Amino acid sequence: xxxxxxxxxxxxxxxxxxxxxxxxxxxxxxxxxxxxxxxxxxxxxxxxxxxxxxxxxxxxxxxxxxxxxxxxxxxxxxxxxxxxxxxxxxxxxxxxxxxxxxxxxxxxxx
Numbered sequence: 210x211x212x213x214x215x216x217x218x219x220x221x222x223x224x225x226x227x228x229x230x231x232x233x234x235x236x237x238x239x240x241x242x243x244x245x246x247x248x249x250x251x252x253x254x255x256x257x258x259x260x261x262x263x264x265x266x267x268x269x270x271x272x273x274x275x276x277x278x279x280x281x282x283x284x285x286x287x288x289x290x291x292x293x294x295x296x297x298x299x300x301x302x303x304x305x306x307x308x309x310x311x312x313x314x315x316x317x318x319x
Contacts, residue, residue, distance in 0.1 A: 214266070215284045215291075217273065219245045221260035229263065229270075230255075232277070240277040 217232040217240065230245035233254055247255045262273040262280035264287065271287070273280035 215264040215271070215287050216266075217280060217284050218263050218265055218270075219243075219257065219260050220263055221245060221257035223247055223255070223257075227260075229265075230257075232262065232280075240281045242277040 218229040219232055220227060220229055223230065230247055231249060233241040233244040233246055235241055243256050243258050244254055245257055247253045261275050262277065264271040264273050264280075264284055266287070273283045
């Protein structure tokens with residue numbers, strides 16, 4: 210199963226039409242306030258004060274508000290909650306298989 214990812218976008222008005230543009234980040238990983246990639250391939254950045262931040266996840270858009278810092282916090286919170294339940298499930302399955310093997314004695318007998 211692939212790692213669940215919540216990509217942060219901002220819904221902004223570009224040349225008269227509304228569209229989702231990827232949020233830009235500083236070198237330290239924080240979201241740049243109101244700065245988005247209008248053209249990712251050409252690395253064209255623009256500043257847009259209007260619009261809302263959204264997260265893309267499994268083909269759905271999840272609202273993250275208008276503030277960049279709050280949107281980043283929501284993204285991290287969602288990502289942690291999704292990935293922590295996945296790793297806990299793996300550990301639980303591993304523990305169950307270990308306990309079943311110990312009960313049958315298959316790993317301990319020679």
